[in-house]
Amino acid sequence: MKKIILILFIFISGCGYQSIYSNKNIKNLEFKKISFKGEIDINRKIIKALNIIENELDNSLNQLVLETSYTIEETSKNSKGKVETYRTSASVNFIIIKGDEILKSKYFIEDFSYNNRDNKFDLVEYQGQVKNNLLDKILEKMIIYINLL
Secondary structure: OHHHHHHHHHHHHHOOOOOOOOOOOOOOEEEOEEEEEOOHHHHHHHHHHOOEEEOOOOOOOEEEEEEEEEEEEEEEEOOOOOEEEEEEEEEEEEEEEEOOEEEEEEEEEEEEEEEOOOOHHHHHHHHHHHHHHHHHHHHHHHHHHHHHO
C-alpha cells in the first residue's frame, strides 16, 4: 500500500499536474480601452486583483467592459415593520470586445442573506465584510475563467 501511494505521489508531482483552482497567478491582461459601468470601488478592486492594464499601443484593438452592480435588499420585516433579514447581491459582467464583435462575455453573480443587527454601526460593518466576501468569491471565479481563456 505504501509503495502504491509513493508511486502515485511521484507521478503526480513529476508530471506537472496543477489544479486550475489553485492557480491564482494570472498574467497581466492588456486592453486598448477599458470601460467601467456601475460600482467604482468594485471596478477598481477587480482591475487591481486581475492585473488589468490599459495599453493604447496594443495592436489587438480589444476592449474590456466591466459592468458591476451591488444591491442590499430588505427580504423580511416583522409585524412592527422592522427589517429582520437582508440579502446582499454583487454582480460583474465581464465583456471582451474586438471592433464591434463581442469575443467573450461572462456574467458572475453572488448573493448572501443575513439577519439584521440591533446596533446599526455593527450592521454597516458587517455589510462591508459581506461585500468584500462576495467580491472575493466573484474574483476567484473570474481568475478561473481567465485562466481557461
